[in-house]
Amino acid sequence: MDELKRDLVRVQKHRNVRKHQKQQGERLHITLVGYTNAGKTTLLNALTDEHAFAEDLLFATLDPLTRRLRLPSGLEVQVSDTVGFIRDLPTTLIASFRSTLEEVTEADLLVHVVDASSEHADDEVKTVEALLQDLGASGIETITVLNKQDEHHSNRETLVSGNAPRIEVSAKTGRNMTELLHLLEKQIISFMEPYEQVVPAGDGKQLSRLKSTTIVQKEDFDEQTESYFVKGYARSQNCYVNKDN
């Protein structure tokens, strides 16, 4: 009980920080979900270099399960691990797990991690999908990651019926990690808006801010005006076009 209570306090703190960040229109949030043992934690470790953002101490202290991740374009997002879903969750645990899992509903993008080498992969996928529905998270954009491709598995064809984008990886060997990053970026673009912005060459601060908070697709230098013409995708609430800083 004590441990659960401590966990709940930690989750609550984390959610307050998240709320604050959302209000500021800050980073996009990706949440890893999946059946227990699917490889979520291993994948989070494989995707994010633990040391790259060591300065992000506020978050590191509040919630070691959330890390910053830089996508190929330079966009920085947050990625969270979650507790593994299991079938027939004991009733006594449902309330505690629910508050942890509610965090799932606040994600901008879900990554459903599947242990593709499990004999019961199909059932595990169904269990997770049912729980997501139960949590009211089934409307959130999801990509499916078929993990543990380094293991032998016999039932690959029958896996995962839906039409969510999917990718085969091995979090353990690092197979297809770069491809996964590109897929995440592609999905994120699908809920962003195109923008264009002229940035004076001297304003390196704005240029680097655009790179880390939006997806910059093109950046042309115009010698006559000594400025960059930047084109890319941003979340609509960020309204980069009208911001002067």
Ligand SMILES: Nc1nc2c(ncn2[C@@H]2O[C@H](COP(=O)(O)OP(=O)(O)OP(=O)(O)O)[C@@H](O)[C@H]2O)c(=O)[nH]1
């Ligand atoms: N062969 C293989 N094993 C993997 C891979 N990814 C994870 N594992 C192993 O699978 C086991 C579970 O991995 P975790 O990352 O702890 O799984 P999880 O989804 O976080 O599990 P919960 O936290 O219980 O929900 C560990 O023994 C990992 O080493 C993979 O790509 N290939």
Ligand SMILES: [Mg+2]
């Ligand atoms: Mg885990």
